[in-house]
Amino acid sequence: MNITLYYAPFACSMVPFINLTEADAEFEVRPINLAKGENNLPEYLKINPKHKVPFLIVDGRSLSENVAIQMWVNRQFPSARLMPEDPWLELQAISIMSWCSGGIHPYLSRLNNTRKVCDVPDAVDSVRALAKAPLMENFKLADHMLTGRDFLFDHYTGPDAHLFWAMRRAQQLGVDLSAFKHAMAHHERMKTRSSVQKLFDFEAATLRKFAEAS
Numbered sequence: 657m658n659i660t661l662y663y664a665p666f667a668c669s670m671v672p673f674i675n676l677t678e679a680d681a682e683f684e685v686r687p688i689n690l691a692k693g694e695n696n697l698p699e700y701l702k703i704n705p706k707h708k709v710p711f712l713i714v715d716g717r718s719l720s721e722n723v724a725i726q727m728w729v730n731r732q733f734p735s736a737r738l739m740p741e742d743p744w745l746e747l748q749a750i751s752i753m754s755w756c757s758g759g760i761h762p763y764l765s766r767l768n769n770t771r772k773v774c775d776v777p778d779a780v781d782s783v784r785a786l787a788k789a790p791l792m793e794n795f796k797l798a799d800h801m802l803t804g805r806d807f808l809f810d811h812y813t814g815p816d817a818h819l820f821w822a823m824r825r826a827q828q829l830g831v832d833l834s835a836f837k838h839a840m841a842h843h844e845r846m847k848t849r850s851s852v853q854k855l856f857d858f859e860a861a862t863l864r865k866f867a868e869a870s
């Protein structure tokens with residue numbers, strides 16, 4: 657089976673990178689330089705008109721959207737136990753991943769590029785503040801969910817990587833999450849996983865290659 661993941665440093669495509677690694681899958685990574693607009697080049701638009709990452713190609717068939725990609729990884733590699741086995745808990749896992757991609761991610765995108773959502777002069781600080789408030793509300797919920805537990809479920813599952821990305825990106829974009837002790841403990845725990853270490857190494861190597869090429 658040929659698995660290709662289109663990925664960009666810092667982006668939410670690190671979630672399937674981590675989970676494919678957790679599943680011990682063999683996969684090829686095609687880095688996309690978002691800062692250079694490579695996601696809007698005709699050759700990428702041809703395969704993914706949504707111009708986003710992550711994007712997965714499996715034996716010539718393509719799949720977009722993080723939640724669907726993670727469900728595929730879980731189905732393909734069941735022994736990795738990337739979703740809870742109990743059907744109701746599996747739905748809870750899908751609910752958490754959908755929350756990360758639909759409830760949290762859009763506010764991170766606004767912080768990342770305020771101009772994309774509001775081009776009114778001098779509105780940057782206001783857009784940032786309006787994005788930050790719901791992020792804090794959401795991470796407070798995550799903090800409650802992680803109180804007294806190591807992972808979102810009784811063992812590591814895919815949604816842990818999704819939340820990890822969201823919290824990492826928020827901090828990279830200047831949001832202080834230190835008040836959320838349980839969520840931050842989860843975040844630090846995630847950093848010690850070998851899949852996450854592998855991601856960090858790959859990200860650093862990709863950034864070096866991007867810098868050399870420019």
Ligand SMILES: N[C@@H](CCC(=O)N[C@@H](CS)C(=O)NCC(=O)O)C(=O)O
Pocket residue numbers: 666667668669690695706707708709710720721722723757761
């Ligand atoms: N709903 C999508 C969102 C993917 C997404 O927005 N990815 C960002 C990077 S984190 C991206 O590719 N942005 C480039 C663009 O919007 O053109 C998912 O969850 O997979």
